[in-house]
Amino acid sequence: MTPTTAPRSAFATMAMRSYEAFARMSIGRAFSSWIGRLSGGFIILLVLTAVFAPWIAPFDFAAQNLMNANQPPAWPHLLGTDEFGRDVLSRVIYGARTSLSVSATAIGISITAGMILGAAAGYFGGLFERVVMTVVDLTWSFPDILIALIFVAIIGPGLTSTTFAIAIAYLAQFTRLTRAQIVRLKRETFIEATINLGAKPRHVLLRHLMPNAIAPVIVVGMLAIGDGIVLEATLGFFGLGAQPPTPSWGGMMSSGTAQLFLSPWVIIFPGVVVAVTVIAVNLFGDELIRALDIRDRLRGA
Amino acid sequence: MANLLEVRDLSKRFTSPGGPFKKARSMHAVNGVSFDLPKGRVIGVVGESGCGKSTLARLILRLIEPSGGAVLFEGEDLLAKPPAQMRALRADMQMVFQDPYSAIDPRYTVARAVIEPFEVQGRKPEASVDEEVATLLEMVGLNPGLASSFPHQISGGQKQRVGIARALALRPSLLVLDEPTASLDVSVQAQIIGLLETLRDELGLTYLFISHDLSLVKYFCDEILVMYLGRVVEALPDTDAPARHPYTKTLMDSTFEPDPKKRRLIAPLEGEVPSPFDLPPGCAFAERCPHATDICRTDTPALAANGGHAVACHHPI
Amino acid sequence: MLQVRDLGVAFGPIQPLSGVSFSIERGETLGIVGESGSGKSLTAMSVMGLLPLQGGRITDGSIAFDGMELTTLPENAYRKLRGGRIGLITQNPMTSLDPLKKIGIQVDAVAILHLNMTAKQARSRTVEILGTLRIPEPALICDRYPHQMSGGMKQRIVIAMALAADPDVLIADEPTTALDVTVQAQIIRLLDDLVKERDLALVLITHDMSVVAQTCDKVVVMYAGRAIEHGPVEAIFDAPQHPYTQALIGCIPRGLDGDTKLEGIPGTVPTVQNYPDGCPFHPRCTRAQDICSTTDPAFVVHEQSAAACHFAGAA
Numbered sequence: 001m002t003p004t005t006a007p008r009s010a011f012a013t014m015a016m017r018s019y020e021a022f023a024r025m026s027i028g029r030a031f032s033s034w035i036g037r038l039s040g041g042f043i044i045l046l047v048l049t050a051v052f053a054p055w056i057a058p059f060d061f062a063a064q065n066l067m068n069a070n071q072p073p074a075w076p077h078l079l080g081t082d083e084f085g086r087d088v089l090s091r092v093i094y095g096a097r098t099s100l101s102v103s104a105t106a107i108g109i110s111i112t113a114g115m116i117l118g119a120a121a122g123y124f125g126g127l128f129e130r131v132v133m134t135v136v137d138l139t140w141s142f143p144d145i146l147i148a149l150i151f152v153a154i155i156g157p158g159l160t161s162t163t164f165a166i167a168i169a170y171l172a173q174f175t176r177l178t179r180a181q182i183v184r185l186k187r188e189t190f191i192e193a194t195i196n197l198g199a200k201p202r203h204v205l206l207r208h209l210m211p212n213a214i215a216p217v218i219v220v221g222m223l224a225i226g227d228g229i230v231l232e233a234t235l236g237f238f239g240l241g242a243q244p245p246t247p248s249w250g251g252m253m254s255s256g257t258a259q260l261f262l263s264p265w266v267i268i269f270p271g272v273v274v275a276v277t278v279i280a281v282n283l284f285g286d287e288l289i290r291a292l293d294i295r296d297r298l299r300g301a
Numbered sequence: 302m303a304n305l306l307e308v309r310d311l312s313k314r315f316t317s318p319g320g321p322f323k324k325a326r327s328m329h330a331v332n333g334v335s336f337d338l339p340k341g342r343v344i345g346v347v348g349e350s351g352c353g354k355s356t357l358a359r360l361i362l363r364l365i366e367p368s369g370g371a372v373l374f375e376g377e378d379l380l381a382k383p384p385a386q387m388r389a390l391r392a393d394m395q396m397v398f399q400d401p402y403s404a405i406d407p408r409y410t411v412a413r414a415v416i417e418p419f420e421v422q423g424r425k426p427e428a429s430v431d432e433e434v435a436t437l438l439e440m441v442g443l444n445p446g447l448a449s450s451f452p453h454q455i456s457g458g459q460k461q462r463v464g465i466a467r468a469l470a471l472r473p474s475l476l477v478l479d480e481p482t483a484s485l486d487v488s489v490q491a492q493i494i495g496l497l498e499t500l501r502d503e504l505g506l507t508y509l510f511i512s513h514d515l516s517l518v519k520y521f522c523d524e525i526l527v528m529y530l531g532r533v534v535e536a537l538p539d540t541d542a543p544a545r546h547p548y549t550k551t552l553m554d555s556t557f558e559p560d561p562k563k564r565r566l567i568a569p570l571e572g573e574v575p576s577p578f579d580l581p582p583g584c585a586f587a588e589r590c591p592h593a594t595d596i597c598r599t600d601t602p603a604l605a606a607n608g609g610h611a612v613a614c615h616h617p618i
Numbered sequence: 619m620l621q622v623r624d625l626g627v628a629f630g631p632i633q634p635l636s637g638v639s640f641s642i643e644r645g646e647t648l649g650i651v652g653e654s655g656s657g658k659s660l661t662a663m664s665v666m667g668l669l670p671l672q673g674g675r676i677t678d679g680s681i682a683f684d685g686m687e688l689t690t691l692p693e694n695a696y697r698k699l700r701g702g703r704i705g706l707i708t709q710n711p712m713t714s715l716d717p718l719k720k721i722g723i724q725v726d727a728v729a730i731l732h733l734n735m736t737a738k739q740a741r742s743r744t745v746e747i748l749g750t751l752r753i754p755e756p757a758l759i760c761d762r763y764p765h766q767m768s769g770g771m772k773q774r775i776v777i778a779m780a781l782a783a784d785p786d787v788l789i790a791d792e793p794t795t796a797l798d799v800t801v802q803a804q805i806i807r808l809l810d811d812l813v814k815e816r817d818l819a820l821v822l823i824t825h826d827m828s829v830v831a832q833t834c835d836k837v838v839v840m841y842a843g844r845a846i847e848h849g850p851v852e853a854i855f856d857a858p859q860h861p862y863t864q865a866l867i868g869c870i871p872r873g874l875d876g877d878t879k880l881e882g883i884p885g886t887v888p889t890v891q892n893y894p895d896g897c898p899f900h901p902r903c904t905r906a907q908d909i910c911s912t913t914d915p916a917f918v919v920h921e922q923s924a925a926a927c928h929f930a931g932a933a
Contacts, residue, residue, distance in 0.1 A: 493882070
């Protein structure tokens with residue numbers, strides 16, 4: 001990226017800060033309703049839990065204690081123990097780490113690749129655009145699970161497969177969304193004005209098209225993380241995701257099925273957490289859409 | 302007076318693609334336009350919707366690639382320039398756009414928008430960035446304190462001034478104004494026009510002024526080109542010149558005076574502007590013209606220079 | 619025929635219109651002129667009783683139509699008047715017509731509804747009206763859809779719909795703003811002819827002073843929700859009393875007087891939330907004194923016109 005040749009000045013810095021404040025202000029509006037506060041609050045809590053897991057979890061998630069197996073929720077195991085005597089609460093907390101990091105990484109990869117492809121397709125158009133979109137749409141026609149299974153077959157089960165599977169599964173969505181934004185923005189007068197100043201395509205893309213195209217992508221990305229968590233849990237349920245002893249919500253639910261009538265808490269708690277997480281993500285995503293006022297831009301994808 | 306701009310036989314053809322169920326159609330948005338723009342003059346291009354004036358503005362600045370013809374800027378053929386040279390040349394020929402509401406990136410502050418030309422052209426302002434921004438804003442009559450504002454925080458008139466400041470940042474010699482006041486209130490329009498007049502005198506600018514408002518063009522411009530369906534039908538050498546083309550006469554008759562004692566008698570004009578895709582042969586105005594004869598429907602009249610007052614008509618008034 | 623007195627309109631806590639008065643008789647053309655945000659469209663909506671649709675209500679004043687008081691009229695009675703004896707032509711013909719119905723059906727509907735005609739009678743009336751509006755081949759046009767028509771044609775059809783019920787008053791809200799200049803001239807001429815032929819009362823709302831000069835008998839100048847000057851058209855243009863009117867006329871580019879330099883009005887029109895105290899124009903007025911920012915000016919009469927200004931008079 002070509003650095004600016006005009007020197008950074010107090011004005012420019014203040015300008016950047018004002019822009020950031022404005023962006024924060026809009027996102028801040030998502031917290032103005034109680035739905036926004038609740039769901040946003042839950043998400044923040046979840047992220048903090050995942051980050052500070054080692055400090056929060058009361059027990060080592062892998063510590064087995066067969067004498068204490070299948071204990072119902074009671075002190076000190078607030079959510080009970082599983083068939084190996086491992087503390088369910090600690091495993092749920094560390095499971096958050098797994099789910100969130102896998103999902104966030106995967107969606108991060110997906111957004112990056114999707115935005116690059118979508119922006120290029122939208123900006124250059126023509127045959128290039130058609131080729132890119134056709135290839136990307138092909139990925140869209142595969143069910144997520146199938147893609148995951150293909151990866152598992154090639155690489156083997158584990159977090160890497162899960163990550164790539166989720167990334168590929170959502171690539172089409174981000175590519176389409178970015179392309180739709182770029183195509184819409186290309187027609188705006190300020191783009192014409194920038195070209196008229198003598199700007200190279202790189203400047204137009206990076207300074208004007210991308211920054212204006214980001215907002216809907218970020219929001220969809222958020223919602224996709226929610227989906228990714230479910231996908232990760234699904235794969236984990238089939239034993240294809242995180243491998244033991246790494247805890248994952250899906251894996252816990254899977255092993256919990258065997259004990260369903262003996263110690264139902266092993267499957268219920270991770271299940272509830274997954275459900276609440278997805279609901280919170282979706283609700284907050286809606287609030288974000290309303291706050292950033294981009295509902296119309298999301299129809300184009 | 303040297304010509305800043307020479308336009309020769311400029312044309313732009315648009316084709317709507319055919320398919321299995323419809324034929325491909327083409328039309329000329331701009332058809333064989335030629336004129337000279339001497340340095341320091343203001344030429345107005347006036348016409349109604351579909352006449353091609355906005356397309357003409359963009360062809361001249363090479364924002365759209367012409368299908369034919371030549372554009373000579375300070376003697377050099379713009380259409381022969383490779384992209385890098387063209388980009389550098391753009392610093393000298395700028396445009397002020399019709400819609401101030403979308404002409405500035407909504408994420409850019411006023412300061413950033415106004416200093417962007419330097420960034421894009423890889424130049425540094427003589428003074429510091431802040432000083433340059435303040436100078437530019439003052440030049441267009443804006444309070445420098447607005448530098449950190451966003452477009453949505455300022456009024457339409459102020460936005461348009463920012464657009465003008467941005468266009469003038471690199472001190473171009475040519476300014477193309479595409480209906481710069483069409484979306485502004487009358488009182489704000491007058492402010493902007495006053496500003497443009499002052500700037501022209503102070504900076505020695507040359508203007509190409511596109512508008513649908515004939516009274517505004519008559520006030521602001523030295524010469525007037527009248528366009529109809531892609532062609533120049535008349536070139537008035539000064540604003541008092543009488544209309545010689547029937548369409549120009551209709552246009553003048555349709556432009557009301559702000560004086561109840563000077564009410565116009567509006568003659569009925571049949572029909573509407575025809576679609577540019579299915580143009581009948583001959584003069585494009587023939588089917589609506591009260592003076593049309595057979596030759597008008599077969600031969601397209603060329604723009605004939607008439608001692609400075611060119612008309613494209615078989616039966617000029 | 620139509621007399622509006624001291625009209626005040628509110629949307630929630632905001633008062634976008636106050637103290638608006640004007641009157642119009644049959645055969646007259648009244649021009650309501652003002653820039654954006656002056657409240658002219660709101661005035662039209664108020665007369666048509668369409669305010670509740672947008673969440674507004676009339677707070678003061680009266681609207682008297684042919685002896686009837688409209689501000690207290692119940693909705694079902696209003697519905698009979700709307701589109702019937704009082705017609706409305708809006709700015710954008712593109713959105714006034716139903717894209718899914720043929721033109722003939724839409725115009726017929728007016729006569730069927732308001733004049734209790736049968737479909738056949740309504741259709742012949744439609745063809746007749748379209749003919750008087752100089753729409754070529756009206757019988758064929760009836761079978762076409764709006765998207766097949768040009769802007770000028772659509773506007774004529776909208777006018778036909780307004781005329782079909784034989785109105786006494788026609789309110790035209792910026793009827794030509796979206797049209798080309800030559801088409802505008804045709805529509806203006808059409809409206810002029812209609813006023814003369816049918817003895818209509820035409821309320822023409824516009825931002826274009828030149829249109830007002832061309833076609834109106836009386837003028838009301840609006841600014842920031844108030845009617846700040848009114849009078850016969852000659853008086854308004856020859857001897858405007860209010861500083862805003864004078865400045866507004868000074869903003870119009872005149873081709874012939876090359877010496878008169880265009881003077882804008884510094885500042886911007888205040889938004890509805892920020893109407894100034896006292897006279898709404900005082901922040902931009904060259905004559906403003908202290909009293910202007912505190913006290914609402916009363917109307918000062920000068921011959922046949924009146925201006926709401928503490929310092930009304932020639933420039």
